[in-house]
Amino acid sequence: MKEVRIHGRGGQGSVTAAELLAVAAFEDGKFSQAFPFFGVERRGAPVTAFARLSDKKIRLRSQIYEPDYVIVQDATLISAVDVTAGLKPDGIVIVNSEKSAEDVGLDAGIDVRTIDATGIALDIIGRPIVNTTLLGAFAGATGEIGIDSIKQSILARFPGKIGEVNVQAAEKAYKLMTSAKRKPSKKSRPRKNGTAYESHEKIPIGAIGKPGTSEVTRTGDWRVFYPEFDMDQCSRCGKCLESCPDAAIHKRELTGREATEALKRAEELEKAGKIKKAAAKKAHILYELDPMYCKGCGICANECPIQGIKMKLEEK
Amino acid sequence: MQAKYDEQSIDLLASGHKACAGCGPALTIQAILRATGANVFVANATGCMEIISSQYPQSAWKVPWIHSLFENTAAVASGIEVALKALGRSEEGKVVVIAGDGGTVDIGMQAISGMLERGHNVCYICYDNEAYMNTGNQRSGSTPLDASTTTSPFGKRSFGNDRPKKNMPAIAAAHGISYVATSSVGYPRDLTKKVQKGISVSSPAYLQIHAPCNIGWGFDSAKTIEIARLAVETGLWMMYEIVNGELVNVMKVRNQQPVEEYLKLQKRFAHLFKMPGGDAQIKLIQELANNNLKKYTVETQKEAGEIQT
Ligand SMILES: Cc1ncc(C[n+]2csc(CCOP(=O)(O)OP(=O)(O)O)c2C)c(N)n1
Ligand code: SF4
Ligand code: SF4
Ligand code: SF4
Ligand SMILES: [Mg+2]
Numbered sequence: 001m002k003e004v005r006i007h008g009r010g011g012q013g014s015v016t017a018a019e020l021l022a023v024a025a026f027e028d029g030k031f032s033q034a035f036p037f038f039g040v041e042r043r044g045a046p047v048t049a050f051a052r053l054s055d056k057k058i059r060l061r062s063q064i065y066e067p068d069y070v071i072v073q074d075a076t077l078i079s080a081v082d083v084t085a086g087l088k089p090d091g092i093v094i095v096n097s098e099k100s101a102e103d104v105g106l107d108a109g110i111d112v113r114t115i116d117a118t119g120i121a122l123d124i125i126g127r128p129i130v131n132t133t134l135l136g137a138f139a140g141a142t143g144e145i146g147i148d149s150i151k152q153s154i155l156a157r158f159p160g161k162i163g164e165v166n167v168q169a170a171e172k173a174y175k176l177m178t179s180a181k182r183k184p185s186k187k188s189r190p191r192k193n194g195t196a197y198e199s200h201e202k203i204p205i206g207a208i209g210k211p212g213t214s215e216v217t218r219t220g221d222w223r224v225f226y227p228e229f230d231m232d233q234c235s236r237c238g239k240c241l242e243s244c245p246d247a248a249i250h251k252r253e254l255t256g257r258e259a260t261e262a263l264k265r266a267e268e269l270e271k272a273g274k275i276k277k278a279a280a281k282k283a284h285i286l287y288e289l290d291p292m293y294c295k296g297c298g299i300c301a302n303e304c305p306i307q308g309i310k311m312k313l314e315e316k
Numbered sequence: 317m318q319a320k321y322d323e324q325s326i327d328l329l330a331s332g333h334k335a336c337a338g339c340g341p342a343l344t345i346q347a348i349l350r351a352t353g354a355n356v357f358v359a360n361a362t363g364c365m366e367i368i369s370s371q372y373p374q375s376a377w378k379v380p381w382i383h384s385l386f387e388n389t390a391a392v393a394s395g396i397e398v399a400l401k402a403l404g405r406s407e408e409g410k411v412v413v414i415a416g417d418g419g420t421v422d423i424g425m426q427a428i429s430g431m432l433e434r435g436h437n438v439c440y441i442c443y444d445n446e447a448y449m450n451t452g453n454q455r456s457g458s459t460p461l462d463a464s465t466t467t468s469p470f471g472k473r474s475f476g477n478d479r480p481k482k483n484m485p486a487i488a489a490a491h492g493i494s495y496v497a498t499s500s501v502g503y504p505r506d507l508t509k510k511v512q513k514g515i516s517v518s519s520p521a522y523l524q525i526h527a528p529c530n531i532g533w534g535f536d537s538a539k540t541i542e543i544a545r546l547a548v549e550t551g552l553w554m555m556y557e558i559v560n561g562e563l564v565n566v567m568k569v570r571n572q573q574p575v576e577e578y579l580k581l582q583k584r585f586a587h588l589f590k591m592p593g594g595d596a597q598i599k600l601i602q603e604l605a606n607n608n609l610k611k612y613t614v615e616t617q618k619e620a621g622e623i624q625t
Contacts, residue, residue: 002615010336014414042334042336042368042415042531043336043337043531044336044337045334063390100470126610127331143550157317185336208370208372208374208375210375211330211375211377211378211379212327212330212375212376212377212378213330213373213375214330214331214332214369214371214374214376215330215332215334215336216329216374217332217333217334217374218332219331219332219333222337223337242347242350242504243343243541244343244346245335245337245339245342245346245540246331246333246337246344247327247329247330247331247333248331262469290331292331293331293332295336295337295338297337297338297339297537297538297540298338298339298536298538298540299338299343299537299538299540299541300536301538302538302539302541302542303541303542306573311538
């Protein structure tokens with residue numbers, strides 16, 4: 001039996017990928033399973049899906065703790081989640097990244113294969129939907145499943161033109177992967193265990209004592225676009241701040257020399273006819289983005305009355 | 317009362333919560349807590365807002381907060397209120413319920429009715445995202461006519477949800493409570509003012525706040541506030557207060573937009589623009605909007621008197 005764990009972000013089709021893989025395994029005459037991790041699965045948040053493939057009936061129903069293969073749909077997950085947890089010694093990790101295997105931030109000694117699935121998908125499908133592309137890469141890198149079965153599985157799920165472009169993307173990734181050489185790894189990865197308690201009395205009660213501790217979760221890495229503020233033109237109306245569901249915009253008032261300088265600079269811009277008076281008068285007040293938490297929803301940009309906020313593609 | 321903005325307390329719902337990008341209900345909570353300030357005890361029903369804010373061992377809340385079951389938030393809040401009274405601690409803050417529409421208009425109904433009947437000093441706030449979103453978009457009594465959800469899907473014999481929204485504010489008002497109001501996340505000043513009124517009375521108050529969910533309704537996450545405003549501008553969501561049983565302060569819709577403007581931005585209504593017979597349904601929805609405007613504006617134009625508490 002081979003076990004596959006797929007790491008993605010909500011909305012990237014990780015569960016669909018697991019299901020397509022399982023159906024493809026059927027096509028190959030194997031037994032298979034696919035299921036998601038049950039948890040908070042908001043769009044952009046890290047999610048996990050699992051698939052098992054086997055020549056024999058599969059009786060196991062647990063989550064996968066010691067995968068043979070890991071697929072990482074978004075390389076930014078590597079810093080947020082332990083994607084290689086429990087990986088078997090000869091396991092393979094397939095990462096969607098334009099970087100080389102050495103540069104994605106995984107330990108040396110792990111067999112990492114990178115593929116620019118986003119690039120391929122944008123090119124062929126026209127949208128950054130990478131799950132089918134990565135299945136082609138999986139077939140190429142592992143040889144566990146025939147590319148024809150992957151194709152059939154995709155076409156059964158997405159009939160017509162959409163299916164065809166997805167198949168083309170998968171095929172391209174397959175070819176790129178089969179031509180790459182394999183480096184066997186040696187180390188097995190420590191499995192991530194739940195906390196064990198000596199007795200039930202030591203289990204903490206289900207109360208969360210400390211307020212505001214969600215701040216340890218840096219939701220900024222869910223972001224695809226980020227808002228860029230034009231503080232020269234900003235009329236300091238505060239609409240952006242009150243429109244942010246994530247409290248990711250802060251108001252800051254400069255004082256002393258900093259304030260004087262900001263106001264002086266704005267006055268000059270106003271004289272030159274470049275900015276409005278309302279903006280110049282309050283140039284010492286700043287509205288600042290907290291990139292640690294901004295999820296890039298775009299509401300602030302949509303609501304800014306002077307169109308002073310532009311959504312820009314995040315470099316990852 | 318003058319609506320007051322306390323930007324310093326902006327993050328009483330802390331960053332790092334797990335709501336989807338652009339979540340209307342999460343923005344609603346930011347606005348509610350900005351209006352109440354820190355002196356509140358929040359009882360929060362199971363639903364999206366509880367799940368996204370309390371993933372163990374983290375909490376996004378910076379005010380006292382308790383998670384209740386899906387169905388009994390009003391009962392839990394009632395208990396907190398009388399406990400504070402018994403301990404002589406009522407001065408420490410107002411008890412506020414934050415619950416979804418499913419937890420309010422469906423399964424929570426009898427607990428709410430009991431709370432309102434017994435006259436507890438609790439401000440009950442329902443954020444209305446018009447379906448059971450936490451469990452993946454099942455219809456609730458608050459789902460609007462013709463919205464397609466997983467349990468009211470459109471198809472050959474269906475235009476989606478076949479019932480109009482349940483009139484929960486009227487049900488709350490029928491209990492004879494002194495303050496009922498509707499508001500919307502698209503109108504933060506209005507929302508602030510009404511939340512502050514709701515917590516200022518010393519008897520039960522009921523608020524229902526329209527809060528678009530981009531995942532369930534199917535629209536671009538940047539448009540949460542825009543869509544909320546459109547619901548009001550079309551007449552599909554009415555903003556008013558019921559003070560001492562009297563309908564007052566109905567927000568005027570000066571330039572009524574056709575309902576298509578609202579519907580066409582949302583995937584849950586997309587079938588109406590493609591199916592045979594869809595145009596007749598859109599007309600029906602337009603009538604609902606027109607009737608809303610007629611019903612609420614004819615009776616009213618009254619200013620509110622002092623709230624009896
Ligand atoms: C008695 C009971 N039935 C079902 C559930 C499962 N459940 C959890 S949240 C939820 C839906 C909540 O809907 P709503 O109150 O509208 O809040 P939203 O998720 O939309 O924010 C359901 C059905 C439950 N927790 N308890
Ligand atoms: S894009 Fe969304 S999350 Fe980011 S700052 Fe603007 S409103 Fe907040
Ligand atoms: S909404 Fe626009 S103009 Fe208003 S404070 Fe924010 S950036 Fe400035
Ligand atoms: S599903 Fe809707 S209500 Fe729930 S967290 Fe996501 S956007 Fe908010
Ligand atoms: Mg709901």
